[in-house]
Amino acid sequence: MAHVIRIGPYHPLQEEPASFLLTVEGERVIDIDVQLGYIHKGLERLAEQRTYDMVPLLLERICGICSATHSINFCHAVEDILGLAVPPRARYIRTIVGELERIHSHLLWVGLAGHFIGYETVFMWAWKYREPVLDMYEQLTGHRQNSALPQVGGVRRDLPEQAFPEVRRTLDALDGQVEMLTGAVLDDPVLAARLSGVGVLTAEQALAYGVVGPTARASGLATDVRADEPYAAYPELDWKVITRSEGDVFAKAVVRLLELKESIGLVRQAMEKLPPGPINAGPLHVPRGEGIGRYEAPRGEDVHYVRSNGTNMPERVKVRAPSYVNIPSFRASCIGQTISDVTLTLAACDPCYSCTERMAVVRDAGGGSEITFSDLVRLGREKTLRIARELGRKPDLDLEIG
Amino acid sequence: MGHVIEHMFLFLVFPGLLFTAAVGFLLQWGDRRLAAMLQWRVGPPPAQPVWDVAKLLGKEVIVPEQAWRRGFLALPFVALSAAALAATLIWSAALQIDVAPVGDLIVVLYVLAIPALAVMLGAACSGNPLGAVGASREMKLILAYELPFVIAIVVAVFQRRTLGEEVVSASTLSLSGLVEFQKEVGAIIARPSGLLAFIVALLCCHAKLGLVPFDMAEAECEIGEGAHIEFSGALLGLLRLTRALLTAALPVLLVTVFWGGMEQSAGGGAVFLLKVLLIVVIHVLIRSTSPRVRIDQAMRFFWGPATLLALIALLLAGSGA
Amino acid sequence: MAISTLLLRALKKSPWVFHVGTSGCNNCDIEIADCMTPRFDVERFGVRLVGSPRHADVLLLSGPISRGCRRAVQEAYLQMPAPKVVLLVGTCACSMGIYRDAYSVAGPADQVILEVDRNARLVYVPGCPPKPETIIAGVVKLLEALA
Amino acid sequence: MNDATEIGKRLGRRFPEGIECAPHSPRRLYARVDPRLLLDVARWLLEQIPGLRLATSTGIDLRDGVDVLHHFAVNGSPLVITIKALAAKPGPRLPSLAALTPAADWIEREISELLGVAFDGHPDPRRLLKARTLGDQVLPLRRDFDPRTIKETTGEPPAR
C-alpha cells in the first residue's frame, strides 16, 4: 500500500509554492513526484511583445535572486544573432554585477540550508554577511536586486567609480567573514555527519539529467559556462572552477562556499582592471535569425533562445533556467532516503521555482496600458501614500517617497 | 483538610503552576535573548513569551472534522496539568518544602512524560498525516532518550559513598531522600560517575525539551511543525505554557537529583539559581551550535554513545567512584 | 472588556506570520526572509515566521495569484484562526502590477481573499520589491490598524 | 569534435537523407531533421559526443506546424547543437526523447501542454506547469490563442 506524504505547496521548506509527493515506507522515501504550476504565469510570451530594449527589464523579474542573470543572458542570445562584440567596459560591468549576484545568492543558499536543518545560527550568520553584498549592489547599481543595467550591446549605465573604495573595503571585510563562515561550516563535525552521504547524485546521473551549476560540479562534472564558453571578462581574470566528486549535499555546500571566495576575487579583479571606454555598442537593429545565449547563473547554466523576425520585437524568447534541469534530478538523488534527508536534498540544489515556471504574460489584447518599471515604482508609491492618507498618518520616512 | 489546601496552594501558586510558569517564561526569554545575541541580533523583549501565550489563549481554536474532537480539545489541558504536577513535585523537593509528598522520582519521571504523550496523541488523533509523522518521531525520540536518561537517574539512585568505615548508599527513589543523601555526603555530580550521569541526563533533558538538534518532531522545514501542526489558538497557547513549565522544571530536576537541590542558607537561593541558569545556558549553546539531526541518527546517538556513557557511569557508581 | 483589550494588546505584541509566496518572482520572499536576519531582526517586535497557518495571525502574500495557486491561498487563509489579517507585500500582490492581463493570473491577492471572506482585513506594502525597512513599516502600520 | 562544422559534416555522412545542417558559428549548429529520424539522430549524438546533454527544448508555433528545437550542450565546451523537427498541424506529434534522457521529461511535458504537441512514447505525459483549472484545449503559446476565451473550471472555493 502506497502512503504518500505531501510536502507543499505552502510549506515552510520553500519560500515559493511547489508540491512534492513523497511515497514513503516508514520515513523512507521510495518515490517522489513533483507538482508544479503554482507560479506559472509565462513570461516568454510577453517578451515577444516588448522591444529588445525593454525585454531585459522584464526578464529581470523572472527571478528575484538572479535578476541580472536572465537579462544579461537575453543580451547574450541577441548578441549571438548579431555576432556582436560587446565593449570591454560593459563586459567588466556585467562581470561585477553577475559575481555580486552570485555571492549574495550563494550566501542566501547557505543560510537557507542552515535554516532547513534547524541550524538557525548559520542562517543568521550567512544572511548577516549577505547584507553588505546587497549594500554594494545598491551602491553600484542603485537597487538591492534589480539593477536594470544590462542592455543589448552593453549596459545601460556606468558604475559610479567614486563608490569603489567603499566597495573594496566591504569586500575585504567580506573576505574574512566568508572565510570564517566556510571554516565554521566545513569543520563542524555534526554538520558533516548530517550532510555527508545525503542525496548523492552520481556523475552519470548528473549527465543523464543534464544538471548544471554547483549541483553538477559537486558530482564531479566540471561544467561552468564561464569557462566553457567564456563571456564577459572571465577569460581575462584569474579564477578557477570548483568541483567535488562526492555528489552529496555536503559537497554541494563545499562547492558553493569555495565559489564564494572565487567570486569575491573576481569582483575585486574586475574593479581593478575595469577599462575605460564606451559602455554600449550604440543603437542596434536586430536582423532575422536565431541565437542561443548561455550564462552561468548562481544555480548553473542558464539558456536563452531568441528568434528574431527583423522587427523590433523578438518572435520567440525561450528561457531555460538552471533549476528546470536540476529539480528533476531529485528522482535520482532522493529515493531511498528518509524524509528529513529528502527535504534537505531538495534544498541542496537551490531550487528556484520562479525561474522554473517563468511567467507567460499575454499581449495586451484590449490595447491596455503597458507598465514599465518606473511606472511600477510610481504606482507603488502612490498606493503607499494613499494608504497613509487613509490612515491619516504622515508617510513613513523609510518609504523614501520623493 | 489542611493538606488539601496546602497541596492546592503548592500546585497552583508556589512552587507549582504560577511560580514555575513565571520562572519558565523568564528562562525562555533568557534562552531566546541569548540565542539572538549569538546570532548578532537583539532578540525579543522580556515579556515576549508571556505575550505569545496570552495572544494564543485569546485566539480561535480550529478542529479538523476528522479529528477525535474531545481528545484533541482535552489533551493540551492534560499536558498542562501534568507539567504543573511535575513542576510542583520537583520544586517542592528542591526547595525541601515540608508537606506530605504526593509522589517521588518515579512519579515525576512518568508525569514528565505525559505532556509529550499528550502532544503525540493530539497529533495522532488530528488526522493530519504530517502530524502522524511528527507523533511517530516524538515517540521514537522518547524511546531513544529514555534509556540513557533512566540509566543516568539510576546512577544517582545507586550512588554509594564511604564515610569513614561505613558505606552509605542512596538507594532511594525518593527525591527528598536524594537531597538528604547529598547533604550528608556531598553532591552526586562531584564524583566521576555522577558527573558522567549528569552530562547524559542533561543531553536527555535537551531532547525532552525538544530543542535543536533534537527537534525533529516539530521540524518545521520537514513536516511543517510536525506534532504541533494542527494545534491552534488557545490549545497551542496551553502547549506553549506547558513548554514554559518544563523549561523551568527540568533543570531543577537535574539540580535536585545530581547537584544537591537548594541549600537552606543565605546564599543557597543564589547558588541554586546559578546552577539552574548554567544548565539553561548549556542548552542554549547546544541548540545554537548544531543542526537538527535525523531521527535515526538521534536514536543511534542515544542508544549508542549516550547509553554507553551512562553504563560506564553505572559501573563507576557500582564500584563506588 | 479588560480581557479583550488585553488580548488585542497581546496580539499586537506577538504577530506570528505565515508566509505564502504566491506567484511572484521570489524577490519579495527573500526580502521578507531578510527581515528576520540580524540587520532587521523583527523578532524585536515579537514577529515570528511560523510553519502552519494554524499558528498564524498574519497571512503574508507576495506576488500575484496565479490560477494554479489560487485555491491553495484561499485554503491557507480559511485555515487560520481568527482574529487574522492579510499583509500584501510587493506591487504584484497589491495590484497584480505587470501581470495584470496575464492569462494565468487569477486576480489581485486582495480580491482572491475577499472572494472567501468579505470582511477580511488587508494591509498593502507596495514596492518591487519593498525594502525590508518598508516591510517592517508596513507591519507596524498593520499593528496600528488592528487597534 | 567540438566544432560545429565538423559535427555537421559527420551528421551529414551518418544520415545522408532527411537532415539539413546549418552551422551558424563554430559554437552553434542548427540541423533540421525529419521527425522520423529525430530519435536516431538524438541517440547518435548522445552516443558519439561525450559530455553531451539535453540543455532544453523550444517549441515555436508556426503556420503549418509546431517547430520543436532540441538544444544539446556539451559539458566543457561552448558548442550548442540544436536539432529542429516540425510537428505538422493538425494534431502535431513527435517522438519523445524522454526515454533516451530523463532531461527531456519535463520540457516535453511543458511543450505538450502549452503548444499541444503530443510526444509519442513519453513515459509520464501528465501536466506540468499549466494550472489544473485550465482545460486541455487552452494552448497559451499558440499564435491563435485568445486569453478572453479562457473558461476556468475553478470548482467550489474551499469551504469555511
Add this chain to the structure above:
Amino acid sequence: MEPLLLPVLIPGVTGLLALALPGRLRRLQQALGLLGTLGALVAAAALLDVRAAFFREWLRLGPLNLDFALRADGFSSWAVAFVGLMGFLVVLYSVGWFRAAERERGPYYPCLLLATAGAAGAVLADNLLLLVLFWELVSLTLFLLAATGRASGAPAAAKAFVIVGCGDMALLLAVVLCGVLHADAGLERPLAASTLAAHPIGTGDGLGMLVFLLFLAAAAAKAGAIPLHSWIPTLARETQPPVMAFLPGALDKVLGIYLMARVSLEWLSPSHALRFVTMLIGSVTILAAVFMAMQQHDLRRLLAFHAVSQVGYMLLGIGTGSLVGVMGGIFHMLNNAIYKACLFLCAGVVEREAGTMELDRLGGLHRNLPVTFGCMLVAALSISGVPPLNGFVSKWMVYQGCVVAGQPMFLIVALFGSVLTLASFVKVLHSVFWGARPRALAAVNERGLALRVPLLVLAALCVVFGVFATVPLDQAIGPAVGLEPPATGAGSVVLEGRLAAWAAAPAERAAPAASFAVFQPLSATALLALGVLVGLLLAYFGRMKVRTVRSVFIGGEPIDPEVNRFPGTEFYRTVGELPGLGRVLAQGEKGTFDLYQVLERLPLLRRLHTGWLTDYLFWCFLGLTVLLGVFFWT
C-alpha cells in the same frame, strides 16, 4: 453447603451440566455459563470476609496421603473472586460476540466453566497433588478452548498443549519432590501446602534448587515467560478474542503468578541466586517481548506479545524478594488481567465489526466505535503505566522492589520496557482508531450491550484500581503477604512507604527515614484534575471559540485520506532499520528464538509430536507410571 467448596463446585457442576446439554440449546448453555461464573464470583466474594487462613479436608486416600483438602486465605479468596469476575465478564462478552453465523465451535461454554472451576480449585487446593490435578484440568480446557477457534487452530492448540504440558510435568515433579523431602523429614501430610508454608524448603542444596527451578518452569510455561512464551503469540493468531481475554484474566497469568508467589513467599525460601534467575527471566521477558510487540502488524499478535511482556514485571517483582516488590508483582498480575482482558475484548469488537485485525487495513474508527475506543484508550494508557491508572501503581511497586533488592540493571530494564509498551500502544491507537478510515469501514458501528458492558466494567476497574489503589493493596494483597490491613484513615502502608524499610530487604543497610518513596494516587489525580480545571478556566476567560474545519492543512491542497496518510504500522520502521537490533528483531519474527520451533527440528521429537491428543495422553500416563514407580520404589 461448605463455603470453601462452592467456588469450585458451582462452575464445575454447571460446566458438566452444560457439557451434557445438546449443542442446539445454545441459549441455555449461555445462561448456564453466566450463572456458573457469577456463582463462582459470589461464592468467592463470600470467602473474602474470612481473614485467617483455614482449611477443610473431606477425603483421604490412605497410603498415598492423597487428601481432598481445600484451604483459603486472603490471597487465594481474592484470586478466586477475580477468576470468577473475569469468567463472568468473558462469558457475557461471548454471548454478544459470537454471531449466529459464526458460532462457537465445540463445547465452548462448558470449557469456560470447567476452566473457571479448575482455576478456582488450583488456587484453593491445599494438597499439592490436588493442585496438579486442577492445574491439569485448566490445561486440558485451555487446549479445548483453543481448538474451538478457527479450523486452522489445531497446530496452535497442540503447541500450547505441549509447552504447557511440559510445564505441568515440571510441576508434578516439583510437587513429588516436595512430598519426598517432607516425608523424609517425617512431617504429617507432607504434600499439603500448609505443611510447606509451615516448613519452607531451603534452596541451599541442589535438591531444593531443583524444586524451585521446576516450580519456576511450571509457572513460566503457564504464564508465558520467555523462553516458554511462544505458545501465546501463536495461539493468539488462531483463537477467538474472548478466549485470549480469558487467558490472562482467569487462567495462565493468575495461576502461574499465584504459584510463583506462593512458592517464593511461603513454600520455599529462594536463595539470592535463584531470585536473580527469576528476575533475569522477568527482565528478559519484558524487553524481548515488547520489542517483538512493537514490530507487529497484527493486532492479536501485538497484544499477545504484550501479554508475554507483562509477565516479566510480575516475575521481576516476585523475584526481588522484597515485600514491596512481591506485592507489586501480585498487584500487577491483577492489573494486567484487567487491562489485558479489556484490550483483547476491545480488539475482539474491532475484529467483529471491521472484519480484520491487520493494522494496515484499519483506521479512523474512533467515531464508529466510541465505547470500544474509550475503553481501549484507558486500557492502553494503563498497560503503558500512565499515572494515575492501575498499571502505573503496580509497576511503581516493582521499581521500588528493584531498588530495595539493589538491582540497578533490572530497574533500568523495567523502566525502559514501560516506554516501549507505551510506544506500541501509541501505534495501536493511531492505526486502529485515528488516522484515515478506509472507505470499506465507513459503515462499521458497535452493537449489543453484552459487548460493551464488560469493556466498560474493565476500563472502570483500570481507573478505580489506579486512583484507589490503596484499597486492593491494603485489603487484599497486604494480607496475602501477611500484612495487617491498616486502620481506617491511617493511609496506605504500601504507597506511603511505611512498610518497615520496605521489609524483607537484603539487610545491607538501614534505610534512613527519608528514603521512602511515596505515591499518593488520590492526591495526584486530584491535582491533575485541578490543573485541567484551571486550564478550562483560562480557556473560559480567554473566550475560547472552537471552529470545525473540513480538512486538515497540508500545504493548501485537498488530500485523499486513503493515499495521503501515515499509518501506525510505519511508526517504528526506523527501529527495525537500526543496525544490530533490526537483525535480531527480524530473526525473532522468523521464530529463531522460539524454543518450540527449535526443538521441533530435532528428528526424534518431530516423530513423537503427532498432534493426537491420545498420543500425548499416553505419554503422560507412561510418565506418571514411571514416576509413581520411582516414588514407591524409593
